[in-house]
Amino acid sequence: MLAREVVASDTVAAADDQIALIERLRSGDEAAFAELVRSHQPAMLRLARGFVASQAVAEEVVQDTWLGVVRGIDRFEGRSSLSTWLFKILVNRAKSAGIREQRHRTARGDADDSELSGGFDAGGAWVTPPDVWAEDAEDRIVAEQLAARAREFLDALPPNQREVVLLRDVEGLTSRDVCEVLGISEGNQRVLLHRGRTRVRDALTAEMRGR
Amino acid sequence: MVCRAAVALMSDYIDGRLSSADTARLEGHLAGCPHCSEYLAQLRVSVIVLGRVSFDSLSDEAVEDLVAVFRQWQAG
Numbered sequence: 001m002l003a004r005e006v007v008a009s010d011t012v013a014a015a016d017d018q019i020a021l022i023e024r025l026r027s028g029d030e031a032a033f034a035e036l037v038r039s040h041q042p043a044m045l046r047l048a049r050g051f052v053a054s055q056a057v058a059e060e061v062v063q064d065t066w067l068g069v070v071r072g073i074d075r076f077e078g079r080s081s082l083s084t085w086l087f088k089i090l091v092n093r094a095k096s097a098g099i100r101e102q103r104h105r106t107a108r109g110d111a112d113d114s115e116l117s118g119g120f121d122a123g124g125a126w127v128t129p130p131d132v133w134a135e136d137a138e139d140r141i142v143a144e145q146l147a148a149r150a151r152e153f154l155d156a157l158p159p160n161q162r163e164v165v166l167l168r169d170v171e172g173l174t175s176r177d178v179c180e181v182l183g184i185s186e187g188n189q190r191v192l193l194h195r196g197r198t199r200v201r202d203a204l205t206a207e208m209r210g211r
Numbered sequence: 212m213v214c215r216a217a218v219a220l221m222s223d224y225i226d227g228r229l230s231s232a233d234t235a236r237l238e239g240h241l242a243g244c245p246h247c248s249e250y251l252a253q254l255r256v257s258v259i260v261l262g263r264v265s266f267d268s269l270s271d272e273a274v275e276d277l278v279a280v281f282r283q284w285q286a287g
Binding site: 028030033034037038041042043045046066067070071120123124125126129130132133134135137138143146147150151154165169170172175190193194197198200201204205 | 213214215216218219221222223226228246249250252253254255256257258259260261262263264265266267268269273274277278280281282284285
């Protein structure tokens with residue numbers, strides 16, 4: 001089944017795990033660092049890729065970020081989570097790299113979303129009601145197939161929306177942490193998240209229609 | 212509450228960030244609207260599916276290269 005719950009004890013356990021991890025990193029534990037790399041690198045690359053023109057530059061940004069992490073871990077005060085701190089370093093470096101590239105960032109996620117989801121009429125009612133497929137998606141095999149496609153749907157999002165959806169729904173950062181990492185307001189973050197999720201829903205609808 | 216307004220609240224509802232007043236209004240609407248109920252279920256599936264996205268993992272060699280940087284910094 002798809003259901004997943006987060007309970008309060010998860011948060012406490014996670015905080016304890018983080019303190020232990022930071023101590024291990026500070027004492028030079030290579031296995032701990034390797035685990036940090038494995039768990040964060042893929043998302044870091046995805047995130048960097050949204051700010052810069054090429055995969056190669058994105059990889060440099062990520063590499064540069066790891067240098068910053070290695071050098072900075074002793075000074076890390078733990079006021080934010082390790083992931084938040086790490087992603088913040090990445091976003092700062094990615095933004096600088098993007099500016100250096102003098103890349104023209106036109107549609108960074110303020111794309112017109114008015115045609116999404118069948119739309120509503122002047123009175124706010126559905127023009128075309130949504131297809132019915134949510135219950136079918138709970139089938140385990142269907143769920144696995146959808147998860148495989150979800151990566152593509154994520155990549156297809158406008159960059160601003162993709163960043164928020166990646167950090168919130170894929171990586172599980174809190175909304176406060178995402179605002180800190182990306183340097184955006186809570187209100188902005190909520191709008192981008194809603195739009196991004198809506199687009200993913202639309203893509204899943206098309207996917208389910210084609211079954 | 213019209214459906215467009217209900218949909219606009221759904222992301223915050225999924226995240227548990229609606230005021231109790233808005234929650235009551237939305238749930239009242241959902242009780243009578245199968246379209247919005249279906250849409251909400253689909254948004255929930257979308258969030259769950261996103262939570263299961265995994266990216267290409269790094270090669271062992273690439274991880275080792277980074278660990279080497281870590282090792283050098285620790286030694287220096």
